[in-house]
Amino acid sequence: xARFKTRTDRVLDICVWTAPALVSGLFLWLVGDLAVRGxxxxxxxxxxxxxxxxxxxxxxxxxxxxxxxxxxAGRSGGxxxxxxxxxxxxxxxxxxxxxxxxxxxLLLSEFVxxxxxxxxxxxxxxxxxxxxxxxxxxxxxxxxxxxxxxLRFSILSGGLTLACMVLPLLIRSxxxxxxxxxxxxxxxxxxxxxxxxATVFQIILPQATPGVVVGLVLGIGRALAETAALxxxxxxVDRMPRSVFDSGRSLSIHIYDLSMNVAGGNQNAYAxxxxxxxxxxxxxxxxxxxxxxxxxxxxxxx
Amino acid sequence: MFRSTRDRxxxxxxxxxxxxxxxxxxxxxxxxxxxxxxxxxxxxxxxFLTDGSWHPAADAAExxxxxxxxxxxxxxxxxxxxxxxxxxxxxxxxxxQFYAPLHLxxxxxxxxxxxxxxxxxxxxxxxxxxxxxxxxxxxxxGQSLFTGIxxxxxxxxxxxxxxxxxxxxxxxxxxxxxxxxxGLSRRTTAFLIIIPAAKSGLTTAAILxxxxxxxxxxxxxxxxxxVVRMPGSLFDPIRTLTSTIALEMSYARGVHRSSLxxxxxxxxxxxxxxxxxxxxxxxxxxxxxx
Numbered sequence: 209x210a211r212f213k214t215r216t217d218r219v220l221d222i223c224v225w226t227a228p229a230l231v232s233g234l235f236l237w238l239v240g241d242l243a244v245r246g247x248x249x250x251x252x253x254x255x256x257x258x259x260x261x262x263x264x265x266x267x268x269x270x271x272x273x274x275x276x277x278x279x280x281a282g283r284s285g286g287x288x289x290x291x292x293x294x295x296x297x298x299x300x301x302x303x304x305x306x307x308x309x310x311x312x313x314l315l316l317s318e319f320v321x322x323x324x325x326x327x328x329x330x331x332x333x334x335x336x337x338x339x340x341x342x343x344x345x346x347x348x349x350x351x352x353x354x355x356x357x358x359l360r361f362s363i364l365s366g367g368l369t370l371a372c373m374v375l376p377l378l379i380r381s382x383x384x385x386x387x388x389x390x391x392x393x394x395x396x397x398x399x400x401x402x403x404x405x406a407t408v409f410q411i412i413l414p415q416a417t418p419g420v421v422v423g424l425v426l427g428i429g430r431a432l433a434e435t436a437a438l439x440x441x442x443x444x445v446d447r448m449p450r451s452v453f454d455s456g457r458s459l460s461i462h463i464y465d466l467s468m469n470v471a472g473g474n475q476n477a478y479a480x481x482x483x484x485x486x487x488x489x490x491x492x493x494x495x496x497x498x499x500x501x502x503x504x505x506x507x508x509x510x
Numbered sequence: 511m512f513r514s515t516r517d518r519x520x521x522x523x524x525x526x527x528x529x530x531x532x533x534x535x536x537x538x539x540x541x542x543x544x545x546x547x548x549x550x551x552x553x554x555x556x557x558f559l560t561d562g563s564w565h566p567a568a569d570a571a572e573x574x575x576x577x578x579x580x581x582x583x584x585x586x587x588x589x590x591x592x593x594x595x596x597x598x599x600x601x602x603x604x605x606x607q608f609y610a611p612l613h614l615x616x617x618x619x620x621x622x623x624x625x626x627x628x629x630x631x632x633x634x635x636x637x638x639x640x641x642x643x644x645x646x647x648x649x650x651x652g653q654s655l656f657t658g659i660x661x662x663x664x665x666x667x668x669x670x671x672x673x674x675x676x677x678x679x680x681x682x683x684x685x686x687x688x689x690x691x692x693g694l695s696r697r698t699t700a701f702l703i704i705i706p707a708a709k710s711g712l713t714t715a716a717i718l719x720x721x722x723x724x725x726x727x728x729x730x731x732x733x734x735x736x737v738v739r740m741p742g743s744l745f746d747p748i749r750t751l752t753s754t755i756a757l758e759m760s761y762a763r764g765v766h767r768s769s770l771x772x773x774x775x776x777x778x779x780x781x782x783x784x785x786x787x788x789x790x791x792x793x794x795x796x797x798x799x800x
Contacts (some may be wrong), residue, residue, distance in 0.1 A: 220697055223607050227601035228618055231671075235625055238636050264553075311527030319524055326525070330532035337535040339785045340778060341725025343752045344542065347774040350759065351541045364703055372534050379531065404517040433629035436727035436752070440759045463631045464728060465637055474639055481632050488627055 239485075246482025249273070249475045273479060278446050281470050282462065289448040293363060293456025294432070297304050297442055300367025300452060301431050306424070308371075309378035316379070317386040318394075318408060338376035342436040346371045349441035361455040366442025373437055374427040379440055381426055385419025386412060418502030429491045432484070432497065459484050498506040539778065546775050549575075551769035558772075564738045564754075568764030575769055579740045581776075583748035586655055586741065587730065588723035591662035592670075596716045598663070599670030600705070607678050608700040619675070626668035634732030637661045642733060649745040653735030656744045661729050665720040673718060677711020678704055710794045717788040721781050727752040751777055 213221075276286025312330065320327035349369025359365040359431045389412050397407040413420075435458070443455030444465065457465070463480050466473030552570040558577045567573035606615045637657060646652025681704050689699040705712065735747020738756060746748065751773045762770055 217695075217697055220701060223606050224601055224700075227598045228605045228610075231598060231602060231625075231667060232618070232621060233663075235621055237640075238664075240630070241636060241640055242632065263792075308527050310533050311524050315528040319521055326528075330528050333532040333535045334610060336782055336785070337538070338536070339721060339781055341726045341727070341752065341781055343725070343755050344538065344774045344778050346793070347545070347755065347759070347771055348538045348541050351545050352537070356541075363764040372538075375531055375534065392534075403514050405514070405520050408520065425702035429627065433627070433628070435631045436756060439756060460629055460631045460728075464634055464732070467635050468732060477635055478639075483633055484629060485632060488629070492624065494626060 230410065238276050242481055242485060245475070245478040246485075249479035249482075262370075274483070277448070278476075281473070282446065282466050282476055283470060283472050284476070287459065287462060287476075287483065289446060289481075290457050290459055290462045293442070294458045296363045296449060296456060297367045297370065297427060297438070297454055297458055297483075298431055300364055301370040302424070302428065303415045304368055304371035305374050305378055305427060309375055309382055309423075309427075310420070312375075313382035313386060314408060318412065319404075328365045334376045334379055337372075340373075342373060342434055345437040346368055346440055349437060350374070351507045354441055359453070361441065361443030361445075362453050363442055363449055363456045364452045365453070366438045366456070366458070369437050370431045370434060373434065374431050377430055378423055378427045381423025382416075382420050385416040385423060387421055389415045402462050418498055424500050425491055425498070429488055429495075432488060432491075433460065434458075435464055439464075519530075535598070537736050542771055542775050542778060545638050546768050546771035549765050549772050552765060553769070566758070566762070566766040566769050568762075568766050570765045573765060573769075577751075577773070579738050580738060580749050580751055580754055580773075583655070583734070584724060584750040584752070587658040587662060587734065587748060587750060588654070588720055588726075590659035591666055591723045592716055592720045594663040595667045595670045595719055596712075599667055599715065599719070600674050600712060601673035602667070602671040603678050604700045604705075606675055607704075608613065608696045619672075622668045622671050626672070630665065630728040631725060631732075633661050633665055634729035637729060637733035645745070651735060651747065653733055653747050655734065655741050655743045657749045658730055658734040658750075660750065662723045662726060665726060665729060666722045669722050670715045670719040673715035674708075674712050677708040677715060680711060681707045710791050714788045714792040717784055717791065721788075724784075725752065725781055727779065731756050736779050 221295055250266045250273065273286040274291065275288045277288055278290070279285030281389060312334075316327055316331065346369065349365055349372070353365030353368050357365075359368075390429045393411055393415070394407065397411050402411070438458050438461055442458060442461075444461065445455040446457045446462070447454075449456040461481055463477050463484065466477035466480065549570070553573075553575055557575050561574040561576035563574045564576050565574040566582065602618070606619055610618060637660070638653075640651040641657050641660060644652075645654065645657050685703060685707060686699065688702050696701070730750050731753040734750065734753065736749045736753055737747040738749045738754075739746070741748050755770050755773050758766070759770055
């Protein structure tokens with residue numbers, strides 16, 4: 209075989225092996241850089257502790273970083289209030305997105321036929337929504353929640369904006385989870401004279417729960433990674449929020465602000481980025497585990 | 511249709527929830543349109559192309575609203591990223607499907623999925639701290655169109671690669687078996703048979719990559735330099751539509767604010783149009799000749 213290789217063949221072969229090598233190289237460079245500089249922020253400098261206590265010191269620094277308040281515009285200190293704000297934004301986002309997402313997905317998969325006009329319109333409009341750039345969601349959130357509804361820059365308006373953004377993703381994955389429930393179960397339920405209510409709440413939803421949870425976790429990951437939609441909805445304030453009506457800075461905005469607007473903020477930006485990536489990696493691992501454990505397929509197939 | 515009131519209640523609630531979900535996109539369009547109406551009524555559309563510069567002000571008469579360099583910056587950076595990411599993505603898909611041993615293919619796929627999950631601020635941070643100084647050594651200032659293209663390429667690569675992979679996997683298995691029966695090499699199968707057969711799927715992948723590149727904000731803000739000027743070379747700083755919104759929204763008032771919503775409207779229409787094109791192209795695969 210090899211003897212008949214022409215020059216074109218050889219060039220093609222080289223290309224096919226170089227492209228993945230290049231991509232993997234860049235990926236490893238990015239992740240490696242993040243890990244090294246991120247961990248560097250937690251490496252203790254000079255200290256009097258020795259032996260065993262020297263080893264626990266990075267751990268102490270990590271805890272201090274995760275719970276402390278940012279000082280000097282974030283150059284030093286921790287990210288405690290920012291984690292709280294991020295958590296609150298996610299909570300607002302999910303508590304709005306879950307009812308609408310679950311309800312819409314249930315309607316589309318259980319209550320209307322595929323050719324139903326209403327169902328088709330909703331599906332189509334969700335497809336369009338899924339393609340809207342995140343910065344446009346930011347504009348929308350600013351106009352509607354911050355100004356029209358008078359919520360100003362607040363965790364509430366940020367969370368609501370994110371809810372609109374993750375809704376299409378949530379609906380699509382929930383719908384897939386519902387469709388994965390074996391149709392014979394529905395037929396059996398109908399044959400036994402179950403009401404729709406009973407079919408949905410006692411047959412379909414319990415079986416679809418793992419798939420629905422995978423979708424939720426994916427949605428949380430997407431919301432956590434988002435920055436552009438939050439800059440002018442949830443705002444920049446890095447103090448501890450007292451309620452959801454306060455402005456609060458999300459972790460991703462913190463990274464942006466430190467690296468762009470604060471000279472000498474890079475080290476803490478890297479530390480925050482490491483925290484963000486670690487959380488996202490955990491989420492990814494959790495979805496994969498859930499998906500392979502309960503759904504017998506890989507989460508990546510969504 | 512429903513016998514019990516509970517069923518009727520459930521159906522009604524679900525219809526209500528779905529109607530709200532379906533209305534969000536209408537609301538987005540309506541609010542963006544409404545907020546951009548001041549600039550549309552007070553500034554002639556042609557001024558977006560003919561004004562002397564981009565110096566927007568709260569008052570229409572005082573400001574200058576030339577969006578041309580910004581639009582060109584957006585087009586150049588996203589087109590550059592697509593030009594680089596499409597071959598890389600297609601080659602990655604060929605690698606996964608035809609070249610790599612099974613476990614390597616699985617690892618590589620997994621890695622691309624992880625790459626897709628990295629937040630755009632993190633790409634931006636890496637670009638700003640690592641790439642920009644490197645490129646500044648070749649050609650200052652470093653924050654440039656080129657840096658933007660590199661970062662965007664890396665960001666849209668997962669979209670292109672995963673969709674190309676799916677498009678190639680969707681080519682009927684009989685075709686692949688036919689190639690094997692004819693004794694064609696993997697190379698011939700991949701490049702002369704499968705890629706042409708999956709052409710419309712690959713085009714869709716490239717278009718959706720372009721959509722992602724045009725809509726990308728944070729990474730671009732961080733590495734492109736954000737100077738509003740026609741770029742003269744690859745190493746000049748540029749400004750995109752998305753970064754203009756992100757940078758100016760916090761202090762914009764009046765017509766200025768409205769002109770930012772107009773940028774958003776342009777983005778929204780372009781992106782929706784491209785998605786529609788992608789859908790038409792991908793539908794051709796199902797109905798047309800392979």
